[in-house]
Amino acid sequence: MSLIRELFGKSPFGPLVEHARKVHECVKLVRPLMEACVREDWEAIHRLQDTVTKLEYEADVVKHEIRDHLPRRYFLPVSRPDLDRYLHCQDNIADAAQDFAVVLLIRRTKIHPALVQGFLDFVDQVVLVSETLMGAATELEALAETSFGGAEAESVLKKISGLGEGEWKADRMQRKLSQHIYSLEKELDPITVIFYEKFLQTLSALANAAENTGDMLRTMIVKG
Amino acid sequence: MEWLVTGGAVAVCLYMAWTIGANDVANSMGAPVGAGCITVKQAILIAAIFEFAGSVLVGTDVTDTIRKSIVEPTALAGRPEVLCLGMACALLASALWLHVATFLGMPVSTTHSIVGAVAGFGVVAAGVHSVHWGRMGEIVASWFISPVAGLALGYLIFKFILRSVLTKAQPLPAAVRMTPFIVLLTTLVVALATIYDGLKNLIRKESPLAAYLTGGRAVVVSVIIALAAAALSWLLMRRYARKGGKLSIPEQLRWVERVFVPLAVMAACSVSFAHGANDVANAVGPLAAVLDILKSGKVVPQVIVPFWILALGGLGIVLGLATYGYTVMRTIGKEITEITPSRAMAASIAAAATVLACTRLGLPVSTSHCVVGAVLGIGLARGLGAVNRRVTRNIFGSWLATVPAAAGMAMLLFVLGHHLGLDALLKQLMPAVP
Numbered sequence: 285m286s287l288i289r290e291l292f293g294k295s296p297f298g299p300l301v302e303h304a305r306k307v308h309e310c311v312k313l314v315r316p317l318m319e320a321c322v323r324e325d326w327e328a329i330h331r332l333q334d335t336v337t338k339l340e341y342e343a344d345v346v347k348h349e350i351r352d353h354l355p356r357r358y359f360l361p362v363s364r365p366d367l368d369r370y371l372h373c374q375d376n377i378a379d380a381a382q383d384f385a386v387v388l389l390i391r392r393t394k395i396h397p398a399l400v401q402g403f404l405d406f407v408d409q410v411v412l413v414s415e416t417l418m419g420a421a422t423e424l425e426a427l428a429e430t431s432f433g434g435a436e437a438e439s440v441l442k443k444i445s446g447l448g449e450g451e452w453k454a455d456r457m458q459r460k461l462s463q464h465i466y467s468l469e470k471e472l473d474p475i476t477v478i479f480y481e482k483f484l485q486t487l488s489a490l491a492n493a494a495e496n497t498g499d500m501l502r503t504m505i506v507k508g
Numbered sequence: 509m510e511w512l513v514t515g516g517a518v519a520v521c522l523y524m525a526w527t528i529g530a531n532d533v534a535n536s537m538g539a540p541v542g543a544g545c546i547t548v549k550q551a552i553l554i555a556a557i558f559e560f561a562g563s564v565l566v567g568t569d570v571t572d573t574i575r576k577s578i579v580e581p582t583a584l585a586g587r588p589e590v591l592c593l594g595m596a597c598a599l600l601a602s603a604l605w606l607h608v609a610t611f612l613g614m615p616v617s618t619t620h621s622i623v624g625a626v627a628g629f630g631v632v633a634a635g636v637h638s639v640h641w642g643r644m645g646e647i648v649a650s651w652f653i654s655p656v657a658g659l660a661l662g663y664l665i666f667k668f669i670l671r672s673v674l675t676k677a678q679p680l681p682a683a684v685r686m687t688p689f690i691v692l693l694t695t696l697v698v699a700l701a702t703i704y705d706g707l708k709n710l711i712r713k714e715s716p717l718a719a720y721l722t723g724g725r726a727v728v729v730s731v732i733i734a735l736a737a738a739a740l741s742w743l744l745m746r747r748y749a750r751k752g753g754k755l756s757i758p759e760q761l762r763w764v765e766r767v768f769v770p771l772a773v774m775a776a777c778s779v780s781f782a783h784g785a786n787d788v789a790n791a792v793g794p795l796a797a798v799l800d801i802l803k804s805g806k807v808v809p810q811v812i813v814p815f816w817i818l819a820l821g822g823l824g825i826v827l828g829l830a831t832y833g834y835t836v837m838r839t840i841g842k843e844i845t846e847i848t849p850s851r852a853m854a855a856s857i858a859a860a861a862t863v864l865a866c867t868r869l870g871l872p873v874s875t876s877h878c879v880v881g882a883v884l885g886i887g888l889a890r891g892l893g894a895v896n897r898r899v900t901r902n903i904f905g906s907w908l909a910t911v912p913a914a915a916g917m918a919m920l921l922f923v924l925g926h927h928l929g930l931d932a933l934l935k936q937l938m939p940a941v942p
Contacts (some may be wrong), residue, residue: 288534288535288538288539288542288840288844288876288879288880288883288900289839289840289843289844290896290898290899291844291880291883291884291895291899292542292843292844292847292883292892292894292895292896293846293893293894293896294846294893294894295846295892295893295894296893296894297893298893314524318519325805354894356896357896357897357898358894358896358897359887359894359895359897360893360894361887361890361891361892361893362890384561423758425758426757426758426761428893429674429761429848429850430670430674430675430679430761431670431674431675431767431889431890431891432890433670433675433890434670434674434675434676434677435675435677435679436674436675436757436758436759437675437679437760439757450538482815497590
């Protein structure tokens with residue numbers, strides 16, 4: 285065994301970017317899912333849910349690869365707990381997308397015509413938050429190249445600075461949509477209302493997870 | 509009969525050089541191969557040329573009769589045949605140990621092996637007191653110091669590259685601007701080690717004043733060569749400077765790595781050169797001593813190394829590379845994919861500088877360990893995705909095992925050879941000395 289061969293562990297940053305891409309593929313299906321629900325196209329929901337589950341599983345495989353290849357004896361350019369937490373948060377995004385698909389799948393919930401635009405706008409805002417994060421997360425390799433410092437780090441920090449505001453906007457839209465739903469409570473059956481709530485919860489969990497991932501990314505950069 | 513002895517010594521020397529080529533070279537060239545700067549074939553070619561150049565130019569025209577004066581030569585002045593047999597045994601023992609260790613998968617160093625073997629033979633042949641334990645301590649201390657020095661240099665050089673290139677708002681133009689400085693630094697280290705030492709060898713008999721003047725002149729010549737190389741690199745790299753600007757930072761960073769490829773290749777050449785300077789002498793020095801004693805029947809503190817013996821060392825290394833080192837290198841190229849040219853360059857420059865400095869000071873150190881130290885230094889500067897810190901334990905483990913093992917093997921071979929009457933046989937072959 286040559287010394288030099290033992291010296292290099294597998295860098296986690298390439299796979300982290302791969303994980304981010306898989307997660308974002310899940311998130312990209314949220315809007316088509318919502319549209320299918322509006323169209324009451326249950327077959328499409330079934331198909332899309334399958335795809336999300338498959339992508340989420342693939343993301344999990346990457347996640348486990350990253351964890352398995354990083355025994356404690358390796359030292360990394362970022363703190364190990366921070367990296368673990370980052371990966372965990374990023375994974376939560378895919379989980380939330382999958383939860384949303386499942387909620388759509390388990391009950392044929394129809395969207396009240398007055399609520400359609402509100403739901404679609406909310407979905408768009410949530411996906412936008414995740415997109416903002418992905419724009420930064422896919423630069424992890426470039427960040428590692430610059431040792432998490434300098435102009436590259438600045439540009440990533442700038443990208444994620446919009447996350448908080450995006451998440452805050454999503455929260456506000458969620459509140460408004462909630463109010464809107466309860467203003468129609470006379471016209472809706474209670475179980476439909478319960479499921480609307482579930483839609484809102486899973487979607488806001490997605491935006492929250494994206495914001496948290498951004499926070500962890502910031503922590504990794506700033507700690508250096 | 510005499511031909512048999514000479515042939516045997518030559519074979520052992522070739523064997524030792526073979527183990528160096530098979531094992532050690534892959535470590536010193538692993539980083540640039542892993543970074544994809546050079547292919548395995550190119551690495552073999554570079555190693556063949558620069559190992560040879562290093563051994564001929566810096567290595568030795570003159571070698572200590574007993575490797576690095578670990579054993580007092582006067583203790584064996586009246587018994588040249590014992591010294592002759594001893595050096596042959598030491599050479600064979602260290603080559604055997606290297607082979608066994610390679611087979612067992614232990615990371616070992618040629619240098620540590622030969623130092624241990626020579627000390628082992630010294631204890632048996634001339635007694636515990638004939639071994640210069642102070643000198644031995646110095647050498648062992650250098651094994652601690654050299655990876656640490658490599659680490660510090662690796663850290664500093666990488667931090668310098670980070671600050672001056674990678675963290676800039678425009679990394680590509682910054683890389684092009686820095687190229688001549690990096691070339692200047694590397695060439696200066698190599699040129700200084702070569703010219704300074706080479707010229708000093710030529711005027712060994714002159715007065716100290718002449719040595720001083722030549723040294724000063726050597727510095728001037730080195731600076732001129734380094735400046736010329738830097739200017740040339742600037743001319744070659746200029747075309748990349750305009751590429752920046754419009755590109756995003758991550759795109760520019762990818763270009764920066766491309767700009768660093770030739771620099772990493774140059775640095776790899778310098779490591780190979782340093783390795784040749786430091787390690788080839790391990791194989792050819794004892795052979796030169798054996799043949800010199802055999803011819804003259806006298807023990808002198810230093811002997812001339814004929815050119816053909818140096819060439820033999822070079823040949824052995826190339827053979828080792830071609831037969832076994834090639835496979836090791838290919839595995840490294842496939843397995844280490846997590847290093848980029850900028851890192852390979854920083855590690856190589858740091859390692860080459862450390863090895864050449866230690867060679868100048870007469871300290872035999874392990875090139876592999878300097879490379880490992882440099883890579884760890886870059887890891888410490890947050891430059892690598894994941895670095896295995898357990899390797900440091902293996903480094904210390906390797907020489908803790910190597911020195912006693914090689915020493916024991918040399919003792920065993922020497923006692924065996926003595927019982928077989930090989931030293932008496934050698935005495936018959938030597939010319940009578942009044």
